[in-house]
Amino acid sequence: MNTGFLKIWLDGFISHLVNKSKSMIPGFSRDDLILAIYPVPPTEEQARIVAKVDELMALCDTLEQQQQQRRQLQKRLTPVHPASRRHRHQLRRTPNHLDSPRRQLWTVV
Incomplete structure (x- = not known):
C-alpha cells in the first residue's frame, strides 16, 4: 500500500x-469501525492519486x-489617513480618495 495514499x-x-x-x-462503536469494508484502489491508482493531490497542494x-x-x-x-490609525470606523473615504492607488495598482499589475 502506498503510504502517501x-x-x-x-x-x-x-x-x-x-x-x-x-x-x-450515540456515534460510532469500535466494532463499526473494525468490521466496515474499506475499498482500496490498485497500487498504480494510489500512486496516481498521491501525485495529483501533491500537484494540487503545490498549486494551493x-x-x-x-x-x-x-x-x-x-x-x-x-x-x-493619519486619523484612520486611531478611528478606522469613523474615517470615511470617498471614491476620489482611492483613484490614485487604483491607477498605481493597474500600472504595476
Whole structure:
C-alpha cells in the first residue's frame, strides 16, 4: 500500500467520521469501525492519486503566496489617513480618495 495514499485516505476518513459523529446519536462503536469494508484502489491508482493531490497542494501553496503578495502590494499602495490609525470606523473615504492607488495598482499589475 502506498503510504502517501494511506495518509490522504485516513485524513479524509477521519474528517468524515468527525463530521458524521457530530450528527449521530450515540456515534460510532469500535466494532463499526473494525468490521466496515474499506475499498482500496490498485497500487498504480494510489500512486496516481498521491501525485495529483501533491500537484494540487503545490498549486494551493502558489495561490496562497500570490494572495499574500497582492495583500502586501495593496497595503503599500493604499494611502493611510493619519486619523484612520486611531478611528478606522469613523474615517470615511470617498471614491476620489482611492483613484490614485487604483491607477498605481493597474500600472504595476
